[in-house]
Amino acid sequence: MPLLEVKNLKTYFFTLGGVVKAVDNVSLTLERGEVLGIAGESGCGKSTLAWSILGLVPPPGRIVSGSIVFDGIDITKLSEQELRSKIRWKRISMVFQGAMNALTPVFTVEMQLSEPLIIHKGMTKKEAREEVARLLRMVGLDETIMKRYPHELSGGQKQRVVIAMALALDPDLVIADEPTTALDVVIQAQILNLMKELQWKKKRSIILITHDLSIIAELADRVAIMYAGKIVEMGPSSEIFTNPQHPYTQLLLKAIPRLRGPIEKLAYIPGTPPDLRIPPPGCRFAPRCPFAMDVCRKDEPEMVKVGENHYVACWLTQKGR
Amino acid sequence: MSGEQPILEVRDLKVWFPLRRSIKEILARAPVRYVHAVDGISFDVFEGETFCLVGESGCGKTTTGKAILRLVDIYSGSVRYRPTQLTLQELEAHGVSNEDGWVDIAKIHPKKMKPLRKELQIVYQDPYGSLDPRFRVKDTLEEPLIIHGIGETPEEREELIVKALEDVKLVPPEDIMQRYPHQLSGGQRQRVAFARAVILNPRLVVTDEPVSMLDVSIRAEILELMNELQKTRRLTYIFITHDLAVARYVCNRIAVMYLGKIVEIAEARELIDEPLHPYTKALVAAIPEPDPSNKEKLREVPIKGEVPSAAEIPPGCRFHPRCVAFEEQRERLKDLCPVKEPPLIEVKPGHYVACWLHR
Amino acid sequence: MNYIEIAKKIRWFLGELRRMKIGILGFALLFIFVSIAVAFPYLTNPKDVEYWSGHTEYWEERMLPKLAPPVWVNMFSSTKSPVTSDLKYQENLQMLDMYNPDDLKTYLKELDPKTFEALQKLPEDMQKKALDMLKDQLGFRYLVYYEATVKYTFTEDLPPRDIVAELSLGPIYLYSGLKQGLRVELERPDGIRMVLTPGIYPDTGSVYDINRYTDITDPNLPKIGVSFITTTANISGTQVKVIPANTSWVFSLSDLINKLLTSSDPGLINPILGPLLSAANETLVPGMKVDPLTMITSKSGKGMTSGATGPLHGDYVLKIMFLVRVPKDHQLPELHVEKARVLGLYGLMGTDYLGRDLWSAIIYGVRWALIIGITVSVISVIIGVLYGTISGYLGGKVDSVMLRIAQIWYSLPVLPLLIILAYFFGQNIWNIVWILIVFGWVGMVFTVRSMVLQIKENVYIEAARAIGASSWRIITRHVFPQILPYTFASIALSVPGAILAEAGLSFLGLGDPALVTWGKILHEAELNGALLKGAWWWVLPPGLGIALVGMTFVFIGYALDKILNPRLIR
Numbered sequence A: 001m002p003l004l005e006v007k008n009l010k011t012y013f014f015t016l017g018g019v020v021k022a023v024d025n026v027s028l029t030l031e032r033g034e035v036l037g038i039a040g041e042s043g044c045g046k047s048t049l050a051w052s053i054l055g056l057v058p059p060p061g062r063i064v065s066g067s068i069v070f071d072g073i074d075i076t077k078l079s080e081q082e083l084r085s086k087i088r089w090k091r092i093s094m095v096f097q098g099a100m101n102a103l104t105p106v107f108t109v110e111m112q113l114s115e116p117l118i119i120h121k122g123m124t125k126k127e128a129r130e131e132v133a134r135l136l137r138m139v140g141l142d143e144t145i146m147k148r149y150p151h152e153l154s155g156g157q158k159q160r161v162v163i164a165m166a167l168a169l170d171p172d173l174v175i176a177d178e179p180t181t182a183l184d185v186v187i188q189a190q191i192l193n194l195m196k197e198l199q200w201k202k203k204r205s206i207i208l209i210t211h212d213l214s215i216i217a218e219l220a221d222r223v224a225i226m227y228a229g230k231i232v233e234m235g236p237s238s239e240i241f242t243n244p245q246h247p248y249t250q251l252l253l254k255a256i257p258r259l260r261g262p263i264e265k266l267a268y269i270p271g272t273p274p275d276l277r278i279p280p281p282g283c284r285f286a287p288r289c290p291f292a293m294d295v296c297r298k299d300e301p302e303m304v305k306v307g308e309n310h311y312v313a314c315w316l317t318q319k320g321r
Numbered sequence B: 001m002s003g004e005q006p007i008l009e010v011r012d013l014k015v016w017f018p019l020r021r022s023i024k025e026i027l028a029r030a031p032v033r034y035v036h037a038v039d040g041i042s043f044d045v046f047e048g049e050t051f052c053l054v055g056e057s058g059c060g061k062t063t064t065g066k067a068i069l070r071l072v073d074i075y076s077g078s079v080r081y082r083p084t085q086l087t088l089q090e091l092e093a094h095g096v097s098n099e100d101g102w103v104d105i106a107k108i109h110p111k112k113m114k115p116l117r118k119e120l121q122i123v124y125q126d127p128y129g130s131l132d133p134r135f136r137v138k139d140t141l142e143e144p145l146i147i148h149g150i151g152e153t154p155e156e157r158e159e160l161i162v163k164a165l166e167d168v169k170l171v172p173p174e175d176i177m178q179r180y181p182h183q184l185s186g187g188q189r190q191r192v193a194f195a196r197a198v199i200l201n202p203r204l205v206v207t208d209e210p211v212s213m214l215d216v217s218i219r220a221e222i223l224e225l226m227n228e229l230q231k232t233r234r235l236t237y238i239f240i241t242h243d244l245a246v247a248r249y250v251c252n253r254i255a256v257m258y259l260g261k262i263v264e265i266a267e268a269r270e271l272i273d274e275p276l277h278p279y280t281k282a283l284v285a286a287i288p289e290p291d292p293s294n295k296e297k298l299r300e301v302p303i304k305g306e307v308p309s310a311a312e313i314p315p316g317c318r319f320h321p322r323c324v325a326f327e328e329q330r331e332r333l334k335d336l337c338p339v340k341e342p343p344l345i346e347v348k349p350g351h352y353v354a355c356w357l358h359r
Numbered sequence C: 001m002n003y004i005e006i007a008k009k010i011r012w013f014l015g016e017l018r019r020m021k022i023g024i025l026g027f028a029l030l031f032i033f034v035s036i037a038v039a040f041p042y043l044t045n046p047k048d049v050e051y052w053s054g055h056t057e058y059w060e061e062r063m064l065p066k067l068a069p070p071v072w073v074n075m076f077s078s079t080k081s082p083v084t085s086d087l088k089y090q091e092n093l094q095m096l097d098m099y100n101p102d103d104l105k106t107y108l109k110e111l112d113p114k115t116f117e118a119l120q121k122l123p124e125d126m127q128k129k130a131l132d133m134l135k136d137q138l139g140f141r142y143l144v145y146y147e148a149t150v151k152y153t154f155t156e157d158l159p160p161r162d163i164v165a166e167l168s169l170g171p172i173y174l175y176s177g178l179k180q181g182l183r184v185e186l187e188r189p190d191g192i193r194m195v196l197t198p199g200i201y202p203d204t205g206s207v208y209d210i211n212r213y214t215d216i217t218d219p220n221l222p223k224i225g226v227s228f229i230t231t232t233a234n235i236s237g238t239q240v241k242v243i244p245a246n247t248s249w250v251f252s253l254s255d256l257i258n259k260l261l262t263s264s265d266p267g268l269i270n271p272i273l274g275p276l277l278s279a280a281n282e283t284l285v286p287g288m289k290v291d292p293l294t295m296i297t298s299k300s301g302k303g304m305t306s307g308a309t310g311p312l313h314g315d316y317v318l319k320i321m322f323l324v325r326v327p328k329d330h331q332l333p334e335l336h337v338e339k340a341r342v343l344g345l346y347g348l349m350g351t352d353y354l355g356r357d358l359w360s361a362i363i364y365g366v367r368w369a370l371i372i373g374i375t376v377s378v379i380s381v382i383i384g385v386l387y388g389t390i391s392g393y394l395g396g397k398v399d400s401v402m403l404r405i406a407q408i409w410y411s412l413p414v415l416p417l418l419i420i421l422a423y424f425f426g427q428n429i430w431n432i433v434w435i436l437i438v439f440g441w442v443g444m445v446f447t448v449r450s451m452v453l454q455i456k457e458n459v460y461i462e463a464a465r466a467i468g469a470s471s472w473r474i475i476t477r478h479v480f481p482q483i484l485p486y487t488f489a490s491i492a493l494s495v496p497g498a499i500l501a502e503a504g505l506s507f508l509g510l511g512d513p514a515l516v517t518w519g520k521i522l523h524e525a526e527l528n529g530a531l532l533k534g535a536w537w538w539v540l541p542p543g544l545g546i547a548l549v550g551m552t553f554v555f556i557g558y559a560l561d562k563i564l565n566p567r568l569i570r
């Protein structure tokens, strides 16, 4: 049984301007010890998907339908109280997008880190302090940092603290939403190394969310590509990077400037992602897709298996079959 | 490219921002302390090239770019620029003297910069912040024309605006013109920013991370646009970026900055393929690539610790506390790196390095 | 921006406004207030406010009830009160010329039937001679009888406050020895009739019988509040006391009985109230508090004096009679009723202690509330915005100095200073406006300055500098448009403060003495113990007016802020 199984999840935002279909019929699975990368452009619903898994969709959003089964429990059926006491932090934790700027400025690192330990694990203050020190060492920080306030830390240090917070209760699943965006490349490399090491040492399940495919390549076993609220391609990392099937994935990969090898002309995808309040009919990528056919603009393609664990939702692949 | 004539010569440019002093410090007459945002850099920019400034956040890239446009106060050094004949005359009318056709932007009173502003332009990183949300695209583009008295009538100005919009591929211009920034996508806004920058027919455009806030899928589009504009309008770019990979695609030459200093300048490929400075090496090594085999190994980034604050710059080579080479060869370098600042030296033709390992 | 753009903006604004209930309410109220301010001369008599202070004669002449509640209290009360209204009256004037033998005969027939009989028996010529003699003995030539009958039909539950009549009379010559008569009668629906003028006289008989009347110069009359203005006239070399022509004389029933009761003179009281008290089997105890109209309009019986017997409905007839005797070669008097009126509830807003119509003052107050509120807030906001913008935009040392000055100014104790300055300079409303502005502008500075500091940091401001825009251009084109919405909202939001401040000063008696403002009404109410007297209608409307105008602008300000503030737009 997979650790996490999301089925036909729909999470919409009911705004004044209309219903934003941020996550629209998304299904995915995650095995124990697996790292799943979710990539896609800004606004395609990555964070919303993550919030849904934690049962933390901010209003005016809510899960409209579908199921999220985590270790045999359907999270969508749990009350807020149950979620808080049984699931969140303890079993699923999250490194929120921009979390390093959201650390409470008036609390020291120790206070921020020991709170969940005292509340959820019932530790005494002293035990918690030792645990905090251990966590800090684990994320490669000096334990003297414990006494500092967030503004006394550099960006990289703050991000490590945030990661330590996510790991504090030793959860089964960690969701990392853009854990390195806004960090410099050098620090980003260090943080990615840290995550790799943690993953190697202790096989945790991770969902890594980012808009940067290069970062996914550093960590993920499997990759899901999202476009406008839907997953358009999903498969093993090696497949996605070497044998992408969806035109969107292909173009995205060609758009990344590389540091080595010949300088080829970078690809780009003309136009902008659709307004999720009024998504286009058919394949949502059709208006920007260079290969779009009539059928693409009319009917929505289904997820089709194209290889071992490799699924694509595109009429091109369906045609050939 | 280096055969071309330089258009800009920056020499020992320093931009220091005074730190706010406490009442106690003022009373004690403590000396003013500074943030050494740009701390003595020199480089040439040649006509028609794209010159890159690369470095981590806070190393002074933006400040350098702004100093060239005299948008910040320059502490010392010179920024010599060679304007066109026409602009020279205009400057003279304002009482600005020149030496053989060169003017020193660092010495011009900011109020007398106006004639130069036609030739020097800037495009900002944030396409959401750089346009006045209350201005329609047309108003934004008309403003520089009005300020510089270009186009007698509204119709003439509109013609120029349409032309600029077509140049940046915002079509149909008549429709785009009437829109407010919030009615445009990020990429479209950045195009408007480019249109504003080129509408005055500048010669040198500073582009400060023009694509880093855009989605990957549209970055290349903007980069291509820059390329086209460069060709059709004969532009020289100073391209500021923190992403070496992007720099590799668009730049002729790259200057790597660290804590307000240029540590290495070289031809783009040479700098990435054979970096000489330990910092550049770390920077190159840190860049992730979309290669799934990367996940099998840790990324070796030869660097220690973290960037110190720009207000407390380490003595000697400012990189030495983080330098792995210095650590390895401490015995040999202990009288140099922590003591003396390494000069920027041309070690190969067109390849400059400021490091005691290379002299 | 061209006109089409502006029109578009306005349309957009109205569209947004339509979605904001509070804004609509605010603008609707403002519209009403402005309409009232403009239509003031049509809503009431502008003379009312012109003669508001220091013109008691104007208000006496208006003859309004004092401290009368507004008429609409009847709608909310189960016991109805009479409403101030004019009463119907009839006048009857008869005149006898004693030089006319027929008239003289009539006179004799009515007053001296014996002499008349004897006269009748005389032959023609003798008769003529006798009449000639008689007429010279009489001492006057004309005998003028005037009678005004005022009828009041009482149907309400509570007694009226008064029944008054204003008469115009004169000239009446007051030679000593030439008695001039006045008689006032009141007849109740139950038939009880009281003669309100003192003196012992026959109750029936000829109207020409001077003995039925009280002499106008009777010293008892002033004791019951009946007095006439007199002058002296020079008549063929002798000085004569006279009630001059066109003298206005007001008869007040309540006044008369009040004076009567306070006189505590049984010789005066008994003849007048006797018929009433004996019919009711009541006695008056000295010091007893009796409301005259309650007593007079209650059913007769024990407890009538306090109204315990219940109201006596029906027609009350008040008769005012004059018998004027005019000597030979003297001017004939003219007598007639100017007004007859029952006083009760009055007007939409009632009256104050001087019987002034509060409606006029309240309506007029809208004008000044708006003028003061808007002038003060517009000017102080403009000053504050300019100051804040300059300070914020220039930054550096200039900013520090300007900020410090503003802070010092802001920390001054405004209220005491306001009071002191208003005391020294405040005799004129515009001085008060200036004083309020002088202390009002600083409030704006800090917010505007910090807004400008923030706006200044926007990248597009630097972008404007990069294309060569001057500071002036940046301020006017990029900075101001962003502050403008806030400015509008602040203007609206600082109106209530200004109105309150002026009201406060006026309430303390430091207002413009020549003007009627809400604050001043409150000041007078407070001075005259309005609340102690239960005159809520004197205090509540100006208070509510201030609150309502304040609320109007708060609503508008809130709506403007919501609509125009870019933070809230998206």
Ligand SMILES: Nc1ncnc2c1ncn2[C@@H]1O[C@H](COP(=O)(O)OP(=O)(O)OP(=O)(O)O)[C@@H](O)[C@H]1O
Pocket (backbone or CB within 6 Å): A013, A015, A020, A022, A040, A041, A042, A043, A044, A045, A046, A047, A048, A049, A058, A059, A060, A061, A097, A211, A276
């Ligand atoms: N609180 C909200 N109210 C309304 N709409 C929202 C809200 N949060 C997100 N959305 C919309 O939902 C869609 C998905 O947003 P989401 O934050 O999940 O995207 P994302 O993929 O995480 O983007 P990014 O890379 O920028 O973080 C977007 O169109 C966004 O505008």
Ligand SMILES: Nc1ncnc2c1ncn2[C@@H]1O[C@H](COP(=O)(O)OP(=O)(O)OP(=O)(O)O)[C@@H](O)[C@H]1O
Pocket (backbone or CB within 6 Å): B017, B035, B036, B037, B038, B055, B056, B057, B058, B059, B060, B061, B062, B063, B064, B242, B310
């Ligand atoms: N106006 C200012 N006043 C004081 N310090 C400043 C000012 N502008 C920049 N600095 C400081 O100067 C240093 C260099 O800043 P700069 O913006 O040039 O860096 P950058 O290389 O462009 O960084 P980034 O990649 O984050 O844009 C930083 O330490 C910054 O904090």
Ligand code: SF4
Pocket (backbone or CB within 6 Å): B277, B278, B279, B317, B318, B319, B320, B321, B323, B324, B325, B326, B333, B337, B342, B354, B355, B356, B357
């Ligand atoms: S000069 Fe020394 S410390 Fe500086 S980079 Fe070179 S080796 Fe390292």
Ligand SMILES: [Mg+2]
Pocket (backbone or CB within 6 Å): A046, A047, A048, A097, A177
């Ligand atoms: Mg997100």
Ligand SMILES: [Mg+2]
Pocket (backbone or CB within 6 Å): B061, B062, B063, B208
């Ligand atoms: Mg920068």
